[in-house]
Amino acid sequence: MAAISPEHRRQDAAKGIKLVPILSRFNSVKMSRKRLVGMFEYPSLEAATEKFSESNMLGVGGFGRVYKAAFDAGVTAAVKRLDGGGPDCEKEFENELDLLGRIRHPNIVSLLGFCIHEGNHYIVYELMEKGSLETQLHGSSHGSTLSWHIRMKIALDTARGLEYLHEHCSPPVIHRDLKSSNILLDSDFNAKIADFGLAVSSGSVNKGSVKLSGTLGYVAPEYLLDAAMSISGKLTEKSDVYAFGVVLLELLMGRKPVEKMSPSQCQSIVTWAMPQLTDRSKLPSIVDPVIKDTMDPKHLYQVAAVAVLCVQAEPSYRPLITDVLHSLVPLVPTELGGTLRAGEPPSPNLRNSPC
Template sequence: MCLLRHFLFSLPIWVLCLSFFSVASVIKSEESSIVFASGSSQEIPLSQASPQMGAQSPGPPIVKVVFREDLNKKILIALIVSSTLLCVTVLLLLYLLLWRYRNLKNSFSGIQQKPDSVKSVATKPIVHKIDSVRKGTIPVYDYQLLESATNKFSDSNVLSRGGRGCLYRACLDEKSSVTVKKLDGCGETDIDKQFENEVDWLAKIRHQNIISLLGFCVYRQTSCIVYEMMQNGSLESQLHGPSQGAGLTWQLRMKIAVDIARGLEYLHEHCHPPVVHRDLKSSNILLDSDFNAKISDFGFATVLMTQNKNLKIPDRASEFILDGKVTDKNDVYSFGVILLELLLGKKSVEKPSSEPESVVTWAVPKLSDRANLPNILDPAIKGTMDLKHLYQVAAVAVLCVQPEPSYRPLITDVLHSLIPLLPVDLGGSLRIL
């Protein structure tokens, strides 16, 4: 295709050259009709002029040029042929450009949409702001398809509920299931910016512990993001939902912690420039059928050491409140909070009848008491782990939630501390005899 395009673009030049040489050859062929004459009316061909000149009078010869009568006809034919070739070439070029434009336009849509969902007035301003849509890398789902796949977003298909929306199980067909996050508050400036930010980031990031983006949908006042299927919903729903963490053994909890740490290490150490999530919490950790943990919800994500004043940053680490600094240590603090949730089974912020209490404020003073530590664990895992491993995980959690950011470890160091506590068959290095 590339060679064909180059050939077609260079064809007009070849046609013009061919036209020039055609006309020139016609004129050249007529030069053979130049004859010499010496006063008589007899015409002598040029090829016979020299031997006969001696028999003529010694006076200067007279050169007489005679053109054939069909010269103008040949020039006219040559011009007509050249013009025809030029017109055909221009038409081919126009066809090629039109074909190329249609291909690019079709690639943007990803999945064919119905006219009413595409032409929605509320859709265009948001969709056109997403860089990855302009580049044609993300499919745009039809709202009616997602609505049908979730049985009109029924409660029976809810995987988990978060702060800004719900996760739904969606069956697109008999063999294809996906997770749909339906956002609340669409049309509000902050929500729209978070939506745009998440779609753009997830289009760029690929890692086994980062949620895979399959597409999105914007229809009127509703925005949806389509993820890979995450059968077990969010970590928050597993820990604090109806089951109260009963399905999460000690080993599964350590696996989830290691998975989250690996995802954060990728963002902090292997993305260029480094990425800070800024909203890491148990509701944003999704679990597949094998309890592989994946980080989702990149609405607040940003490049390291930069700030977006138009986004409201959630209050996670204390430095957010004090000076608004954004570093990778903010994510380390949030990881420490999740680790405390995994250990204690408590929410990050408990809301009793009095004032809300942070799990950090409640737990840190108690974690230093080794004798009492097993008594404050989540009842679902009490007595199921090696105490040495428990003490090490508690120590890591305390370091991660230090008030001073410089005292917190790098996420790489955290990961290396946890991997030896996880069995080999779950992705760690612990060999159980």
Template sequence: MTFLLGNDSLEFDLSTIKAATKNFDTTNTLGQGGFGIVYQGILPNGQEIAVKRLSKNSGQGDKEFRNEVQLVANLQHKNLVRLLGFCMREDEKLLIYEFVPNASLDRFLFDPIKRSNLNWEARYKIIAGIARGLVYLHEDSRLKIIHRDLKSSNILLDSDLCPKIADFGMARLVGMDETHLETSRIAGTYGYMAPEYVLNGQFSVKSDVYSYGVLILEIVSGQRNGSNSHQLGYSQDLLRHAWEHWAAGTPMEFVDFTVRERCSKNEALRSIHIGLSCIQDEPALRPSMASVVLTLQTDSLTLPVPSPPAFLANGMGMHTREYFQRRILSTTTASI
């Protein structure tokens, strides 16, 4: 298998990667997930790299591996992690990325100590950067790409806390005239998946918009969707909590208490408004990422007043969650 980017091959020798990571020494581990382990390494020229080593039971087979290489190799944007190459030798499937020193957003946002490094200016910069990366994927690159797995652990932060969207194993290339695609395999992370994707297997750029809305509300509140927060005194899902404050006219109480007193109120309210607009039940009611970027940049543009999220408006709550979970479990063995 050979992939080309310009005139240069992207394929690395396995021996080079083993030397760079000291034969995948555990002391070089950067992170671990269902896909496998990510290691830090140093190439002979001194360049730092991150090596994604897919486990044998990761569920990412040759098709998904090739998909990630072919898609990411053609993407160049400051808010997307840059693929340097790959290796597929001796039963190893390795993806070599630029090294991003501050790891993933979730390691900062949900850590009681590290979250103090994310002041409001940094959070708003991250919100805007993710939006620009999605605009590039959806509209500005030569390809039209749906990420399908946007979540806090797939947002990496560089030394300046500039966000970079990562992990394109589930991404899909979409024809410019296609509005949505369908799949019989529902794969992703509960809490970030759009309802039409979970219920009907339909996904589109508006599915990414939904996930982005969840991300915004997590960044603003400092809380993970789907988790309970005794600190804030509620046990409901984050999206419900955001809507209740918005409807009650107390949206600033939704803002993370560690930044609430020192944040821009206009930016915080705008962010919550965008987040709620992005998680609308009907995909057509969600804004495009291009309009989100414009709204983040100026006070003169406003989004429509959001409607209550479907789970709240229909009174389904926990029943919806249980259905989602059953649906995910029943479809994980199906193929696209």
């Protein structure tokens, strides 16, 4: 990396940003893998978010809120303000800086910097203009901006990001909280996985127990069962595959992962949809009305088959994310990152398809 001139350092400092290595106390980051990230001065974050005004709030997560920030020279970003300051908050902050400081991939959100001010923690990311997939699907537009092909592109982008974590990171990274609110979309609906506060490496999982974390509706059943029995949860890459399958069902049906049937009863999308996903005569009736009858039926059956395999109760029956990725590529038009050409039928790649 080229040296940063004193003049550039002064200019960055004047803007409230300076480049520093990831802090050495994040001991899981090896010295050779440290990268320079921006350390933002608190006044610059406060000014860019208009004192963290409600009008600039983009979303609310488990540990804090995310705000849109507009810096000088038209530079925009997203700022997560972590609330609480307890050990869990501190751990999420360190974990996210650790992992995102090392990861570079087109389908994983980019870390721009961080700030620590009066015991509060802030993380600065690239801004994703279209917000989260959850907002697009379940917000006021109810998925109206998401065509069938755009939905398949989002699924493919997400699979690519997961494949990078599972197959190309050393050791492999398990996201542990994949869900539609943690899949962010840019102005062209390119999807990127965000929020790595709960992510773990497979090496750390093997060294000891990992307490149950995640979001209801996306957590793999074997992980929930073991936690209920007060034993170490069986957390593997297949746990992320299960969550991906739930997201795929959301894209397909436009329904939330868990829906209230009555004040005291809820039902998961997996439980409700499974009997219909495997019945070709019933499958079209559960598709999101926004996209119904807009796709080749063969494509619909193929996506349903992928989703069914991903959400199998037995982890060994679920495919690797690489297999999922290869099955989705032929369903996405070439101009959106896949290999589908006009008039070309899909080519199934997953074995044991139940559809």
